[in-house]
Amino acid sequence: MDGFxxxxxxxxxxxLQFRLSFYLAATSLIAALVAGIVSFSAAMAEAHELQDSMLKQIAVLAAMTPGQNVGRVYTDLSTPDADEETRVSVQWLHHSGQPTTSSPSASNLPIPTGMGDGLHTLTVDGEDYRVVIRSTTDGSRVVVAQEAGMRNGIARGSALRTIAPMLLLAPLLVLMVTIMVRRLLSPVTQLSKEVNARSEQALHPVEAKNxxxxxxPFLAAINGLLARVKQSMDMQRRFLADAAHELRSPLAALSLxxxxxxQAEMSATAQDRLITVRAGIERGRHLLEQLLSLARAQTDAPGQATSSVSVSSLxxxxxxxxxxxxxxxxxxxxMTDSDEAVIDTNEMALMTAVKNLVNNAIRYSPKGSQVDVGVHLxxxxxxxxVSDHGPGIPAAERARVFEPFYRILGTEESxxxxGLSIVKENAVRLGAEVILTCTDPAHDRGLTVTLSLPCRPLSSQTHVLSL
Ligand SMILES: Nc1ncnc2c1ncn2[C@@H]1O[C@H](COP(=O)(O)OP(=O)(O)OP(=O)(O)O)[C@@H](O)[C@H]1O
Ligand SMILES: [Mg+2]
Structure with a gap:
């Protein structure tokens, strides 16, 4: 209960959806309840009024024949098989006010002597009766009585029939309110789904359609924020590309x-140190090339500069x-047995991605092993x-290796x-997926990186032989 x-x-x-549904449904239910109570009371009062006027009419009719009926009881209220709704007692009283039957029976209601003409509620032996007393022309009195309990039952039945449709419609009302609110808020749900499904690169404005x-105004604020984030990311990328570009020339000069x-004469120690310096410069040059490649991949818009590319030739x-x-x-x-596939894609981006994968496969594979590249359509x-038989990448590291500058410790390779960040960025531009699996799962060895690209197959797709 506490949990609920x-x-x-x-x-x-x-x-917001729950709150709207809850308050609207509660308001509708309260309104239905108040309307129900008012209708119920009105229907009860109306039924009683009708029953009273019927008793009055019977009294009028009975009073027309006073002479021959004085001392008689017309209907026995206690007759069990009489129709409940018509079970009415009519009795004629002497001028004295006493019942006139020769032998008093249970049907005779003891009417108090002081009771005047008109409508009364009389309690006899714990049972309520609705009574109409009317004086006749000869001075005797007619008493028409009906059990109040039965009258109430009839009135309640008719009142309930009046509010029954309202009671039946109340749950329907709640259901309709819930559905309506859900429908009204569906554009918000749709909007959040659309924003949620976006990649971090998709910073274009959210459409205001529907x-x-x-x-x-809220959407405009989000679009404004997206535009500012995009601007700031573009600036960072441009800075990265410009910095890498600017560093290229001094590094080239240093290398020269x-x-x-x-070529100059120098001692063996100096030559050793020069080798270390040249290796450092080479690493710096490689880093700059990779940085430029990453910046290029990040700034190119997806689907830009596409052409018809033969994947196997590439x-x-x-x-x-x-x-x-x-x-x-x-x-x-x-190259393993491969399919010939010609697709519309960005050749430069695809080439860069495949180069980085083949480069990794060679660098991280042991000497004398095998690296295979296959194209399947x-x-x-x-x-x-791209499959190799090197150490592979543990499953726990597979998401992290795509982060820039993340390297797995313990390899001798510098x-x-x-590389893999460049592959991922290019894959985004190509609309491709990068999947890492184990080449030899039985021995937990090797890495296979699959680049899965969308394609529009051309009629000339064929199977080509391996190299
Ligand atoms: N084929 C592979 N086999 C085993 N480990 C790999 C393989 N490819 C990548 N890795 C691991 O993933 C890490 C990240 O690779 P990534 O290509 O991004 O960088 P890198 O190879 O170290 O540097 P770069 O490619 O920029 O010269 C590497 O440090 C390496 O440990
Ligand atoms: Mg690499």
Whole structure:
């Protein structure tokens, strides 16, 4: 019960929809209840009035024949099989006011002598009677009586029949209020769903279509905020790209100087140190290239600069680029049996992503192992899978490796930690998904990275042989 109350309180505090439904339904129910009570009382009063006027009419009729009926009781109130609604007692009283039957029976109501003409409620043996007394022309009196309990029962029945439709409609009213409120607030639900489904890059304004006018100022404020966030992110990206670009020239000059210095006469120690300096410069140059690549991927709008691209040809070009790097490590780099897929996509972004994946596969694979790249096509997607037999990436690290500068400790390879971030950013631009799996799950070895791209299959899609 406490839990229910707490839940109700929480819903009333936090949910506008619940609050609106609750208060509207409660107001409608209270209104229905008040209307019901008023109608019930009015119907009861009306039924009583009708019954009283019927008793009066009977008294009028009975008073027309005073002479022959004096001393008679017309209907026995206690007759059980008489129709309840017509069970009425008519008795004629002497001038003295005493009943005139020769032998008094249970049907004779003892009418107090002082009781005047008109309508009265009389209690006899704990039972209430509605009584009409009327004097006749010869001075005797007619008493018409009816059980009050039965009268009330009839009146209550007719009053209940009056408010029954109202009682039946009350739950329907609550249901309709709930449905109406839900429908009224559906644009808000729709809006939150749309904003929720967006990626962090989708900072375009939320459309005001179908949004009620009351919510438009709020929407305008959200769109203003989105525009400011986008502006600030664009500035940060531009700064990153400009900084990387500006650092390129001094680093190139430094690299040139070290090359010249290497040709000069110097001691073995100086040569050793020069090698370290040149390695550092090389790392710095690689970092700048990766930073520029990331900045490019982040600033290009999704779907920009698309052209018809043969995915298998692109993969073959990347493999050719990396053949010498693979050979240096004794790695067998090649393409598995693949499908020929031609899709409309951003060639530059796709090439950059595949290059980073192949580069990782070679760098993190042990010497003498194998790296395979395959292209597979199905009805809706083209998948490029890069598989290696290196240490793989533990499941717990798979989300984090896409963060910029995140590197897994314990590898001998040096790197900037930007490769997979570049892959992810480009994948967003290509509308692709990046999936990390284990190449050899039985031995928990190797990593397979699959780039799954949407495609519009062309009629010329064919199967090509591996390299
Ligand atoms: N094929 C792979 N096998 C095992 N580990 C991998 C593989 N690819 C990436 N990783 C792990 O993920 C981390 C992040 O990779 P990412 O490509 O982003 O950066 P990086 O290779 O260190 O640097 P960069 O690619 O910018 O030179 C790497 O440090 C590495 O530990
Ligand atoms: Mg990398």
């Amino acid at each position: 109350q707490a839940r109700l309180r929480a819903q009333l505090t936090h949910s 949004v009620p006018v009351e919510l438009r 100087q070290t090359e010249r210095l290497a 993969v073959r070009l990347v493999i050719e680029d990396f053949i010498s790097q693979a050979e240096a490590k004794g790695i067998d780099l090649g 199905n009805a809706e997607r083209v998948c490029i899978a 790197g900037s930690g930007l």
